[in-house]
Amino acid sequence: xxxxxxxNTGSNTTVSPGGLPSRRNTEMAMLIFAVLIPVFAYANVGLxxxxxLPAGMLGYxxxxxxxxxxxxxxxxxxxxxxxxxxxxIATLLNGMGxxxxxxxxxxxxxxxxxxxxxxxxxxxxVGLFVAVLVFLxxxxxxxxxxxxxxxxxxxxxxxxxxFPARFGARIWITIPGVGSLQPGEFAKIIIxxxxxxxxxxxxxxxxxxxxxxxxxxxxxxxxxxxxLVIWALSVLILVFETDLGxxxxxxxxFVVMLYVATERTSWIVFGLALTVVGAVAVAxxxxxxxxxxxxWLDPMQAFKNGSEQPAQALWAFGSGGVLxxxxxxxxxxLIGFAAKSDYIFATVGEELGLTxxxxxLLLYGLLVxxxxxxxLAARDPFGKLxxxxxxxxxxxxxxxxxxxxxxxxxxxxxxxxxxxxxxSSVIANWALVAILxxxxxxxxxxxxxxxxxPDAEMTQVVRP
Amino acid sequence: xxxxxxxxxxxxxxxVLALLARDNWIQLVQADELKTDPKNxxxxxxxxxxxxxxxxxxxxxITGSTDTxxxxxxxxxxxxxxxxxxxxxxxxxxxFGANQLEALNDGILTGDDDRLFFNRTxxxxxxxxxKGGNVVTTLNxxxxxxxxxxxxxxxxxxxxxxxxxxxxxxLASTPSYDPSSFAGNGKSxxxxxSKLQKEQNDEEPMLNRALRQTYPPGSTFKVVTAAAGLxxxxxxxxxxxxSEDPYKLPDSQTKLGNEGNIPxxxxxxxxxxxxxxxxxxxxxxxxxxxxxxxxxxxxxxxNDKELDTPVRAAESVxxxxxxxxxxxxxxxxxxNRATPLQMAMVASSVANNGALMKPYMVDQLVAPNLxxxxxxxxxxxxxxLSSENAQKLQQGMETVVQKGTGTSAQIPGVTVGGKxxxxxxxxxxxxxxxxWFISYAKDQDGSVPVAVAVVIEGSDTLRSDIAGGKLxxxxxxxxxxxxxxGKQ
Numbered sequence: 001x002x003x004x005x006x007x008n009t010g011s012n013t014t015v016s017p018g019g020l021p022s023r024r025n026t027e028m029a030m031l032i033f034a035v036l037i038p039v040f041a042y043a044n045v046g047l048x049x050x051x052x053l054p055a056g057m058l059g060y061x062x063x064x065x066x067x068x069x070x071x072x073x074x075x076x077x078x079x080x081x082x083x084x085x086x087x088x089i090a091t092l093l094n095g096m097g098x099x100x101x102x103x104x105x106x107x108x109x110x111x112x113x114x115x116x117x118x119x120x121x122x123x124x125x126v127g128l129f130v131a132v133l134v135f136l137x138x139x140x141x142x143x144x145x146x147x148x149x150x151x152x153x154x155x156x157x158x159x160x161x162x163f164p165a166r167f168g169a170r171i172w173i174t175i176p177g178v179g180s181l182q183p184g185e186f187a188k189i190i191i192x193x194x195x196x197x198x199x200x201x202x203x204x205x206x207x208x209x210x211x212x213x214x215x216x217x218x219x220x221x222x223x224x225x226x227x228l229v230i231w232a233l234s235v236l237i238l239v240f241e242t243d244l245g246x247x248x249x250x251x252x253x254f255v256v257m258l259y260v261a262t263e264r265t266s267w268i269v270f271g272l273a274l275t276v277v278g279a280v281a282v283a284x285x286x287x288x289x290x291x292x293x294x295x296w297l298d299p300m301q302a303f304k305n306g307s308e309q310p311a312q313a314l315w316a317f318g319s320g321g322v323l324x325x326x327x328x329x330x331x332x333x334l335i336g337f338a339a340k341s342d343y344i345f346a347t348v349g350e351e352l353g354l355t356x357x358x359x360x361l362l363l364y365g366l367l368v369x370x371x372x373x374x375x376l377a378a379r380d381p382f383g384k385l386x387x388x389x390x391x392x393x394x395x396x397x398x399x400x401x402x403x404x405x406x407x408x409x410x411x412x413x414x415x416x417x418x419x420x421x422x423x424s425s426v427i428a429n430w431a432l433v434a435i436l437x438x439x440x441x442x443x444x445x446x447x448x449x450x451x452x453x454p455d456a457e458m459t460q461v462v463r464p
Numbered sequence: 465x466x467x468x469x470x471x472x473x474x475x476x477x478x479x480v481l482a483l484l485a486r487d488n489w490i491q492l493v494q495a496d497e498l499k500t501d502p503k504n505x506x507x508x509x510x511x512x513x514x515x516x517x518x519x520x521x522x523x524x525x526i527t528g529s530t531d532t533x534x535x536x537x538x539x540x541x542x543x544x545x546x547x548x549x550x551x552x553x554x555x556x557x558x559x560f561g562a563n564q565l566e567a568l569n570d571g572i573l574t575g576d577d578d579r580l581f582f583n584r585t586x587x588x589x590x591x592x593x594x595k596g597g598n599v600v601t602t603l604n605x606x607x608x609x610x611x612x613x614x615x616x617x618x619x620x621x622x623x624x625x626x627x628x629x630x631x632x633x634x635l636a637s638t639p640s641y642d643p644s645s646f647a648g649n650g651k652s653x654x655x656x657x658s659k660l661q662k663e664q665n666d667e668e669p670m671l672n673r674a675l676r677q678t679y680p681p682g683s684t685f686k687v688v689t690a691a692a693g694l695x696x697x698x699x700x701x702x703x704x705x706x707s708e709d710p711y712k713l714p715d716s717q718t719k720l721g722n723e724g725n726i727p728x729x730x731x732x733x734x735x736x737x738x739x740x741x742x743x744x745x746x747x748x749x750x751x752x753x754x755x756x757x758x759x760x761x762x763x764x765x766x767n768d769k770e771l772d773t774p775v776r777a778a779e780s781v782x783x784x785x786x787x788x789x790x791x792x793x794x795x796x797x798x799x800n801r802a803t804p805l806q807m808a809m810v811a812s813s814v815a816n817n818g819a820l821m822k823p824y825m826v827d828q829l830v831a832p833n834l835x836x837x838x839x840x841x842x843x844x845x846x847x848x849l850s851s852e853n854a855q856k857l858q859q860g861m862e863t864v865v866q867k868g869t870g871t872s873a874q875i876p877g878v879t880v881g882g883k884x885x886x887x888x889x890x891x892x893x894x895x896x897x898x899x900w901f902i903s904y905a906k907d908q909d910g911s912v913p914v915a916v917a918v919v920i921e922g923s924d925t926l927r928s929d930i931a932g933g934k935l936x937x938x939x940x941x942x943x944x945x946x947x948x949x950g951k952q
Contacts, residue, residue, distance in 0.1 A: 256475075260468045303503060311503070317490045318498020319506050331506050331536070354491035358484055365480035372473040376466055384465050388472055395476040399483060408486040 023084035030088035038095030048328030079441035093418035107333035121423035125430030132434035146197030156183035185428035192389035199261035207262040245414035296410035317349035324353025340421040368395035377443035512537035517596030546642035555643035595832035602631035610946035611636035614939030620920035621673035627812035629842040630821030637673040678801035682887030685796030692760035694853040711743035738868035749794020763848035780806035812915035815904035818854035879906040884932030901936035905944040914947040
C-alpha cells in the first residue's frame with residue numbers, strides 16, 4: 001500500500017509516520033468519565049425508585065472501575081499506540097447497559113434479576129479483551145486461519161438448528177451447566193476474518209479478471225464462487241433459524257468488504273440486486289417476515305392484533321420526549337419480556353429522552369467511525385479489510401436494532417451492542433473492540449528506527 | 465482501498481444520521497401524539513397515580529380513594545354507601561371507565577381541568593403531586609337515606625327537589641349496585657361488572673331509574689291536566705265540571721270508568737283530584753285538546769331532550785296523538801311517559817307558585833385549595849301556570865292528602881299536598897302496575913322546602929289508585945320528613 005501515504009494535518013489522525021503521542025493518558029481521563037457517568041446513573045436510579053442510594057451502586061461501580069482499570073493497564077502494556085477513544089466508549093456503553101438492566105430488574109418483568117449475570121458476562125468479555133490484546137501479537141496472524149474461520153463460522157451458524165427455538169428464533173445453543181449462547185454474535189467476527197483473508201488474496205482477481213456485462217464488471221465464477229456460497233449458506237441457515245437481523249448483518253458485511261476489496265462500485269449494485277431478490281424471496285414464503293413487515297407498517301393496528309411491542313416501543317419513545325422521564329421513572333415494563341434485550345433502547349428513549357438517545361447513537365457512531373479510521377490507517381490489506389468489516393458489522397447491527405426499535409425499519413431482533421442483556425453479545429463485542437484496538441495499535445505504532453545499513457556507512461566514507 | 469473506505473465511513477455516518485433523524489421525528493415531532501394516545505397505558509397510569517377528588521354531600525365526602533400499593537394503577541375509587549349514592553355519583557372504574565358525575569366532572573376530579581391550570585402549575589413548581597378538586601352536590605344525606613331505606617327491597621325510584629331553587633335533594637333507585645365493587649381492574653372487578661350488566665341481570669341494577677327511566681305517569685299526570693284546565697280558564701277549583709260517568713272516549717266506542725264507586729259525575733276539580741276521577745280528567749284533556757296539552761306539558765319540562773342536571777335525564781314525552789289517545793293521556797295512561805325527576809318537577813312548580821326551577825345537583829366545583837371554580841346559580845326554566853292557579857292547585861293537592869287517596873302521606877303539623885297514581889302496564893293490564901306518588905311539604909313559615917316523586921313497581925294485589933297511596937306515599941312522606949327535620 002505504498003499509495004497510502006496519509007496527509008497528517010494534526011493530532012486528529014491516528015496514523016503517524018513518526019512518534020505520535022500514544023494518548024494513553026487521554027484514554028485514562030476519558031475512562032474516568034466512562035466509569036463516573038454510570039455510577040451517577042446508578043445513584044439516579046436508586047434515588048428515583050427508593051429515595052436512597054442503591055445497595056448495588058458500590059458493587060457495580062467498583063466492578064466497572066476494576067474492569068476499566070484492568071483493560072486500560074493491559075492496553076498500556078500490550079497495545080500502547082491503540083486508538084484512545086474505543087475503550088472509553090465501550091466502557092461507557094457497557095456501564096450504561098448495566099445500569100439500565102439493573103434498573104429494569106426493579107420492574108416486575110419475567111426472568112428475574114439480570115444485572116449480576118450481566119456484570120459477570122462483562123467481566124468475561126473484558127477477560128477476552130485482555131486475552132486478545134495479550135496473545136494476539138499481530139493481527140495478521142489471523143490470516144492463517146482463513147479457511148478454519150470459514151468452517152468455524154458455518155458450524156456456529158448451523159449449531160442452533162439442533163436446539164429448540166426461543167421467542168420464535170433458533171439462535172441459541174444450550175450448554176448444560178454453563179447456560180445458553182448465541183453463536184451468531186461470534187460468527188460475526190469469525191466470518192469477518194474469513195472474508196478479510198479470502199478477499200485479500202482474491203481481490204485483484206475479483207477486481208480485474210472480470211467480464212463486462214451490461215455495463216457491470218462481473219467476476220469469474222471461480223473467484224466469486226466460494227465466497228458467494230458461504231454467504232448464501234449462512235443467510236439460508238439464518239433464514240431457516242428466522243434470525244433475520246443477523247442475515248441482514250451478514251449480507252451488509254459481505255457487500256461492504258467486497259466493495260472495499262475490489263474498489264468497484266458495481267459491487268454495490270450487485271449487492272443491492274441480491275438484497276432485493278433475497279428480500280422478496282424470503283418475504284414471500286416466510287410468514288414470520290410478513291408479520292414483521294405488517295407490524296412495522298402499522299404498529300397501532302398490530303397492537304390491536306396482539307403484537308404489542310412495536311407500538312409499546314413507540315409509546316415509550318414518545319412518552320420520553322426531549323428530556324426523558326428520568327432513570328427509574330418510566331414505564332418500560334409495559335414493553336414486556338424483551339425489555340432488557342432487544343428493546344432496551346426503548347428504555348433509553350423513555351427515561352433519558354431524545355437527549356440520551358442521541359448521545360448513545362453518537363457514541364456508537366463515533367466507535368464505528370474510529371474503527372473505519374483504524375482501517376484507513378492500517379498498512380496491510382488484511383488489517384484494513386478486517387477493521388472495516390468489524391466496524392461495519394458493528395454499525396449495521398446498531399442500525400438494524402435501533403432502527404427496528406424506533407420503527408425506522410421492520411424489527412428483526414438483535415441485541416444492541418454492549419447495552420442489551422446477553423452474554424454472547426457483550427463478550428463478542430469486547431473481542432471485536434480488542435481486535436480493532438490491536439489493528440489500530442499496529443497502524444499507529446511508530447515505524448522502527450531504520451536498521452543501520454552497512455552500505456550507508458560505506459557511502460559516508462568519502463575521503464577527499 | 466482508501467476511497468471505498470471513505471465512502472463506507474460516509475455510509476455508516478448516514479446510517480447513524482438516519483437513526484438520529486428518526487429519533488427526532490418520534491421523540492420531538494410525534495411525541496405529544498404518542499404520549500397522549502389513549503391506548504398508551506401511561507396515560508391511565510398517570511391518571512390513577514394520584515387520589516381522585518371527592519364528591520361531597522352535606523359537607524362530607526361520599527367517595528374516597530384507596531392506595532392499592534400494587535400494580536400500575538395506584539389509587540382506586542371507593543364509595544361510602546355505594547348502592548345508596550350510585551344514582552348520584554355514577555361510577556369510576558379503572559377497567560370500565562366512568563359515568564354520571566364521575567365522568568362529567570372528571571377534569572375537576574383528576575385535576576386535569578383547564579380551570580385548575582394555575583393550581584397544577586403551582587404544584588408542579590413546588591414538586592407536589594397533582595391533586596383533584598371536589599364536586600359539591602346539592603343532595604341532602606338524610607333525605608337520600610329516607611328515600612333509599614323507604615324503597616327498601618322494592619324496585620323503584622325517588623326524586624326530590626327543592627322547589628324554590630331546583631336543587632335536587634334526593635335521587636334514589638333500587639335495586640342498586642355498589643360502584644366500589646368494580647372500581648379496580650382485577651378479575652373480581654370484571655366478574656362483578658358482568659354480573660351487573662343487563663344481559664346477565666334482568667333487575668338492571670345499573671339503571672338509574674330516577675333520571676334515566678321513563679314510566680307511564682298514571683294518575684299523577686292529572687296534576688298537569690288540572691293545571692292545563694285551570695290555565696284555560698274554563699275550569700275552576702271548586703266549580704262543578706261537565707263530566708259524565710262513565711265517559712265515552714271521543715271517536716271511539718270505549719267507555720272509560722273510574723276505579724271503585726266514587727262520586728265523579730260533574731265533580732269539581734278539587735274532588736276529581738281527591739278521588740282521582742279518570743272520567744273528569746280524560747274529558748278535560750279532550751276539551752283542552754292535544755296541542756294545548758302538549759304546550760302545558762312542555763312548560764313542565766316534557767319533550768325536553770337535553771334536561772341536564774348535569775347528568776342528562778331521559779326525555780319525558782307527551783306526544784302528538786289522536787283524540788282518544790289524548791284523552792287517555794290526560795290521566796297518564798297513554799303514550800305519555802315521565803321520569804320520576806319530571807314528576808318531581810311537576811310537583812315542585814305547583815308548590816313554587818307556578819315557577820319551575822331548573823333542576824340541578826352540582827352546587828359547586830371546588831379546586832384542591834378550596835377555591836370555588838364554578839358556582840351554580842338557580843335559574844327559572846319556565847312558568848307552567850300562574851301563581852293564582854298554582855295556589856288553587858295546591859289546595860286541590862292538599863285535599864288529596866287531607867281526605868283523599870293520599871292520606872298516608874300526612875305529617876302532623878305540616879301541610880302536605882300530593883297526588884297518587886297507579887299506572888297500568890302491559891297488554892290488558894297484565895303486568896304489575898307502577899305505584900306513583902308526587903307531593904310537596906309546606907313548612908310552618910309557609911316556605912316549601914321539598915317536592916318529591918316516588919315510583920314503585922307494585923304488586924298484583926294493589927290495583928286501584930290506593931296503590932300509589934299505600935306503596936309510594938309512605939316513602940315520599942319519609943323523604944319530606946327528613947328534609948323538614950333537617951331544616952329545623
